[in-house]
Amino acid sequence: MELLGSSSSSECNLGILETLSDDAIEEITESYSGLFTTVESLIAGDSSVVEEKELVSHVSTLCKYGLASLVRDHFLSSLQQAFDKGGASTFWLHFDNFRHNQHSDYGEEIHQALCGALEEISIEKQFLEKCLSTLVHALHSFEEQSSDSERVELFSRFQSMLSSTLMTTLPHHFPEILHWYFKEKLEELSAIMNNEDDDDDAQQLESDGMDLDDKLRSKNGEMDVDQGFSRHDDLVKNIGKVVRNLRSIGFTSMAENAYASAIFLLLKAKVHDLAGDDYRTSVLGSIKEWIQTVPLQFLNALLSYLGDSVRYGTTTTTPSGLTSPLASCPSPSFSKVVTPSEGIVRWKLRLEYFAYETLQDLRIAKLFEIIVDYPESSPAIEDLKQCLEYTGQHSKLVESFISSLKYRLLTAGASTNDILHQYVSTIKALRAIDPAGVFLEAVGEPIRDYLRGRKDTIKCIVTMLTDGSGGGGGNANGSGNPGDSLLEELMRDEESQENVGFDDDFHTDDKQAWINASRWEPDPVEADPLKGSLSQRKVDILGMLVDIIGSKEQLVNEYRVMLAEKLLNKTDYDIDTEIRTVELLKIHFGEASMQRCEIMLNDLIDSKRVNTNIKKASQTGTELGESELSVDILTSTILSTNFWPPIQDEPLVLPGPIDKLLSDYANRYHEIKTPRKLLWKKNLGTVKLELQFEDRAMEFTVSPTHAAIIMQFQEKKSWNSVDLAAATGIPIDVLNRRVNLWISKGVLRETRGRESNGNMYTLVESISDSGKNESEELLGGDEESERSIASVEDQLRKEMTIYEKFIMGMLTNFGSMALERIHNTLKMFCVADPSYDKSLQQLQSFLSGLVSEEKLEFRDGMYLLKK
Amino acid sequence: MFLNLGFCFHKKKKCFFLDSQCYYVFTDFKKTEWHAVASWTWDAQDETCGICRMPFDGCCPDCKLPGDDCPLIWGACNHSFHLHCILKWVNSQTSQAHCPMCRREWQFKE
Numbered sequence: 008m009e010l011l012g013s014s015s016s017s018e019c020n021l022g023i024l025e026t027l028s029d030d031a032i033e034e035i036t037e038s039y040s041g042l043f044t045t046v047e048s049l050i051a052g053d054s055s056v057v058e059e060k061e062l063v064s065h066v067s068t069l070c071k072y073g074l075a076s077l078v079r080d081h082f083l084s085s086l087q088q089a090f091d092k093g094g095a096s097t098f099w100l101h102f103d104n105f106r107h108n109q110h111s112d113y114g115e116e117i118h119q120a121l122c123g124a125l126e127e128i129s130i131e132k133q134f135l136e137k138c139l140s141t142l143v144h145a146l147h148s149f150e151e152q153s154s155d156s157e158r159v160e161l162f163s164r165f166q167s168m169l170s171s172t173l174m175t176t177l178p179h180h181f182p183e184i185l186h187w188y189f190k191e192k193l194e195e196l197s198a199i200m201n202n203e204d205d206d207d208d209a210q211q212l213e214s215d216g217m218d219l220d221d222k223l224r225s226k227n228g229e230m231d232v233d234q235g236f237s238r239h240d241d242l243v244k245n246i247g248k249v250v251r252n253l254r255s256i257g258f259t260s261m262a263e264n265a266y267a268s269a270i271f272l273l274l275k276a277k278v279h280d281l282a283g284d285d286y287r288t289s290v291l292g293s294i295k296e297w298i299q300t301v302p303l304q305f306l307n308a309l310l311s312y313l314g315d316s317v318r319y320g321t322t323t324t325t326p327s328g329l330t331s332p333l334a335s336c337p338s339p340s341f342s343k344v345v346t347p348s349e350g351i352v353r354w355k356l357r358l359e360y361f362a363y364e365t366l367q368d369l370r371i372a373k374l375f376e377i378i379v380d381y382p383e384s385s386p387a388i389e390d391l392k393q394c395l396e397y398t399g400q401h402s403k404l405v406e407s408f409i410s411s412l413k414y415r416l417l418t419a420g421a422s423t424n425d426i427l428h429q430y431v432s433t434i435k436a437l438r439a440i441d442p443a444g445v446f447l448e449a450v451g452e453p454i455r456d457y458l459r460g461r462k463d464t465i466k467c468i469v470t471m472l473t474d475g476s477g478g479g480g481g482n483a484n485g486s487g488n489p490g491d492s493l494l495e496e497l498m499r500d501e502e503s504q505e506n507v508g509f510d511d512d513f514h515t516d517d518k519q520a521w522i523n524a525s526r527w528e529p530d531p532v533e534a535d536p537l538k539g540s541l542s543q544r545k546v547d548i549l550g551m552l553v554d555i556i557g558s559k560e561q562l563v564n565e566y567r568v569m570l571a572e573k574l575l576n577k578t579d580y581d582i583d584t585e586i587r588t589v590e591l592l593k594i595h596f597g598e599a600s601m602q603r604c605e606i607m608l609n610d611l612i613d614s615k616r617v618n619t620n621i622k623k624a625s626q627t628g629t630e631l632g633e634s635e636l637s638v639d640i641l642t643s644t645i646l647s648t649n650f651w652p653p654i655q656d657e658p659l660v661l662p663g664p665i666d667k668l669l670s671d672y673a674n675r676y677h678e679i680k681t682p683r684k685l686l687w688k689k690n691l692g693t694v695k696l697e698l699q700f701e702d703r704a705m706e707f708t709v710s711p712t713h714a715a716i717i718m719q720f721q722e723k724k725s726w727n728s729v730d731l732a733a734a735t736g737i738p739i740d741v742l743n744r745r746v747n748l749w750i751s752k753g754v755l756r757e758t759r760g761r762e763s764n765g766n767m768y769t770l771v772e773s774i775s776d777s778g779k780n781e782s783e784e785l786l787g788g789d790e791e792s793e794r795s796i797a798s799v800e801d802q803l804r805k806e807m808t809i810y811e812k813f814i815m816g817m818l819t820n821f822g823s824m825a826l827e828r829i830h831n832t833l834k835m836f837c838v839a840d841p842s843y844d845k846s847l848q849q850l851q852s853f854l855s856g857l858v859s860e861e862k863l864e865f866r867d868g869m870y871l872l873k874k
Numbered sequence: 875m876f877l878n879l880g881f882c883f884h885k886k887k888k889c890f891f892l893d894s895q896c897y898y899v900f901t902d903f904k905k906t907e908w909h910a911v912a913s914w915t916w917d918a919q920d921e922t923c924g925i926c927r928m929p930f931d932g933c934c935p936d937c938k939l940p941g942d943d944c945p946l947i948w949g950a951c952n953h954s955f956h957l958h959c960i961l962k963w964v965n966s967q968t969s970q971a972h973c974p975m976c977r978r979e980w981q982f983k984e
Contacts, residue, residue, distance in 0.1 A: 578909040609939055641908050647940045648913040649932045669910060682946055683914050691911035
């Protein structure tokens with residue numbers, strides 16, 4: 008047996024066996040068995056000085072024969088056996104209670120068990136190490152020259168043996184227990200810190216001098232400084248002890264994992280708690296502060312408490328490791344002065360990154376809501392911006408936001424206005440996050456695509472532009488009125504746009520080009536190279552809205568129609584807000600494109616002047632005749648027709664006195680502005696009139712057409728529609744529609760016509776027989792939407808009809824043609840007087856109109872004549 | 875027939891139209907405010923200026939605002955042009971200027 012042992016220890020020199028004498032063999036056997044017994048008794052703990060001496064002699068004998076390694080192996084394996092039997096199994100026994108339970112219920116118990124078990128196992132370990140050092144001592148006495156290296160090697164072998172023993176028997180729930188332990192302790196600590204903060208504040212309020220005293224005393228290491236401090240220190244000391252014990256049994260990384268995860272958990276809870284659903288305050292600052300005060304304080308204290316043992320590897324539990332914890336654990340008020348160690352800095356970065364990421368995820372998930380109440384939620388946006396700068400996870404934002412947009416906004420249920428408002432807020436918010444507009448580009452794409460598919464997009468945009476300045480409008484009280492913000496946007500860009508110039512940069516000279524070039528910055532890496540470079544990206548809101556529509560001309564056109572409508576309905580010549588809007592739009596779209604709008608505004612200003620002039624002239628004129636009306640009741644808007652959108656002209660015969668008044672007015676105009684004359688558009692304008700009935704008087708504001716109709720009833724109680732149409736000069740179908748207003752107001756009553764003369768309209772003379780007028784209110788509402796200005800679509804249709812013949816001719820010749828080809832052919836051949844300047848979309852909508860009129864057929868992407 | 879109503883306006887008030895007639899509904903024009911819309915036009919025979927081919931109701935190529943800012947002028951021959959257009963023409967002629975339309979000597983109409 009011993010031969011086997013010796014051969015295994017010096018196998019490369021088998022020859023040596025032959026040289027051994029019988030004496031020597033006997034000596035070895037004796038020493039070996041002696042070693043067995045002494046080691047056993049040593050490890051059992053009841054060894055005496057004599058036995059130790061015996062051990063030394065046995066060891067030296069065996070070493071003499073070159074069997075030192077055998078001694079070491081045997082010693083270690085017996086240590087392991089002893090540890091297996093005693094330490095390890097009893098250690099785990101402590102935690103059996105917690106195997107199946109909710110750990111949260113056992114706050115203090117876990118603490119007790121863990122501390123006790125660790126204490127016990129370290130004592131056990133210390134004892135075994137003591138045995139080991141005895142052996143080392145014995146080995147030393149034999150070979151003097153063997154230095155510390157052997158001792159170090161032995162101890163490290165022992166250490167790894169120890170931890171591997173523990174690891175192999177590790178129960179599943181132990182890491183969990185550790186986690187809960189640290190979590191609990193940290194929460195406790197955090198609570199203490201909070202109290203302490205409050206205390207500090209209170210103290211500082213009381214007296215600053217006291218505070219200084221405190222600091223001085225705590226610097227001297229006195230314990231009576233503050234209860235909070237001492238509790239805090241105790242707690243950290245306890246935790247430190249646990250961590251150190253864990254490290255000593257080789258659970259370094261497990262311990263670190265446990266307290267790291269506990270810290271992160273706490274941090275996450277804190278972030279969620281602070282951030283919540285409130286977007287009106289910035290939370291990043293307070294989170295950072297919290298990191299500084301709670302987890303970093305803790306780590307700082309812990310790491311400095313552990314002191315030298317921070318270095319991983321061999322750990323000693325010698326009393327020297329227990330240097331005065333107070334000296335190495337600075338009180339919280341001084342931690343800022345102490346230069347942070349590398350470990351702390353690393354921890355700080357880790358914690359901050361985690362905090363940023365958590366907050367960022369939280370905010371990104373709620374980005375839609377944040378943007379909905381954007382101007383109020385700008386602190387949240389600012390937080391998110393900082394987080395993203397740190398983490399660089401912009402793509403996450405883009406993805407999640409697009410999906411929530413698609414789910415919540417870009418649905419048939421959302422009104423175009425709402426979508427536009429959200430779009431504008433999105434632009435603003437994302438512009439704050441990312442001035443380059445890369446992510447805005449990505450996020451805006453789906454919204455733009457969706458809006459392009461909606462018919463009323465242009466109208467809504469223009470309404471947003473114009474309504475914001477409405478002031479007295481009903482929606483002015485809404486705090487987040489987006490129209491307002493859009494107008495503000497116009498004004499905000501006023502300065503910045505001036506040097507940028509208009510969309511087409513024809514005027515940029517070399518100097519400007521050089522400035523631009525020197526300002527160039529590379530796109531962020533996330534930029535989509537297909538979408539053009541930074542210089543082409545538009546970050547201004549109006550630019551992006553125009554992007555939806557396609558060209559600024561369309562927007563300006565739509566605006567012009569809307570402006571015309573507005574101006575025609577004005578009776579007081581008050582156009583200050585419109586002037587302002589036009590001025591702002593001029594800055595954006597260029598003077599040239601807003602020229603016509605300006606002329607329209609000018610017409611109103613001129614009208615006002617002319618109106619006062621004419622009235623002045625007429626006052627000095629002749630006395631009014633019996634049946635003549637004073638010119639005072641008449642005001643007029645005089646248009647330069649060429650610059651207004653086409654105006655729908657309807658024939659109308661006005662009542663005699665009014666007609667006379669108008670022609671007088673026109674004559675006076677002719678006198679004042681001699682070579683110019685007026686052409687009345689009798690159906691346009693506004694009439695405020697008071698109707699007096701048998702038993703009541705009512706005031707109305709209506710169009711001249713309506714006024715002309717009702718005035719016919721002065722002399723005749725009821726009219727049939729044919730006669731009424733003849734008297735007013737209104738086509739009968741139009742008349743039937745117009746009369747609805749008076750019917751809905753309860754002034755007229757309609758009776759179905761019995762004969763070919765159409766319906767009868769009868770005046771309702773007293774309220775008593777105007778019973779059922781409410782039900783027909785709807786008809787009146789329908790009526791209101793009649794516009795005096797031809798809409799853009801109507802204009803387009805009118806303009807396109809010129810090309811209808813061309814298209815028909817083309818299709819007869821070629822059979823069938825694709826949209827693109829028709830477009831190109833028109834462009835090629837219609838260069839003469841009304842040159843073809845329509846876009847592909849415009850042509851397409853016109854052609855689909857022709858298809859619905861059954862003049863054309865559309866099959867497989869080709870247009871052909873309907874047979 | 876209307877007498878049956880037992881109420882007649884012109885017994886109480888002065889009637890503006892015909893003294894002998896009564897009304898079923900009455901519009902007091904003194905209380906009426908009529909805001910009318912009109913367009914102005916130059917009282918010229920032609921639609922467009924013979925020089926710049928722009929409509930008279932618009933303005934000449936150099937002007938931005940139509941109307942008083944870009945008036946018409948008549949010559950003795952009764953041809954009319956934008957004032958700015960004909961002035962340019964007259965000034966560009968070295969000797970006596972002629973009407974661009976009828977080649978008669980150009981004189982402004984008094």
